[in-house]
Amino acid sequence: MASATRSLPILSLQAAEAAASASQQKAKELGIDVNIAIVDSTLHLLHFTRMPTAKLTSISIAINKAFTAAGHRLPTSHYNSPTFFPGGVGWGIQYSNGGRFCTLTGGVPILVEGEVVGAIGVSSGSAGEDVQVAEAGMRAVEGMVGRARGAKL
Template identity: 60%
Template sequence: MATTSVPRLSLEAAKVAADGAQEKAKQMGMDFNIALVDSTLHLLHFTRMPSAKLTSIQISIDKAFTAAGHRAPTSAYQNKNFLPGGPAFGIHNSNGGRFSIIGGGIPIVIDGVTVGAIGVSTGTPAQDIECATAGVEAVEAWVRRRGGAKL
């Protein structure tokens, strides 16, 4: 076979994730930048809530890029391996400086396949993770309601 098919997050599913993250943000009393990328690492949907930090726009996009590309949450890189002197120190400079080691990027996995990711930024890493997790959970619930992975 000369070609393959790659499952990707749909725009509709990305909007579901963004809505879920925004709802959590409102519960938290905070505004965030919320980015969704598909499995090809391209930006699919972006929301900047009114008082979200302007300097966090690109950070949220890069968190999503990293989580989808490595199929792991960006919080996985918060350990001594990625700090100065660690064997993987400097990874944050890879991919044109887009590789994020700051918590808040989470892959969206459907039926065992990473179809995209959400990246959230403006709060602390723990707050960003909380908001991003709500987005992932919203997509997972949406998929269950629809009876399957057709994104």
């Protein structure tokens, strides 16, 4: 018989804080200030950091990048293809979800044991910088999982 419920793995606050810290460190290495948003697998904001000179208009963009990456379980860079440009079959997706769907690069899902547990969205740098900063946060969570596995052995 099929189950009527499902357990959903959710990113912890501790992991979100580790991701934010690693992302801030990467941003400092790159010499930029960014907005860093981390959502859990329910798409709700879990942690937010605005570095001192990060663009104020990028706050909602960072949050929406994280929302999109977690909700679709794909990096937002996936939407930087002709399919999603004017005339493409995916054009208009950016207007979905109350305008929260973000096609800008810089949103990265966070996976634990193959399941999306949340996502990180970064905005205020260039597209490449945003990705580098987001991936640093993602790797910090992966590192926590690896250390936890090692401790269990």
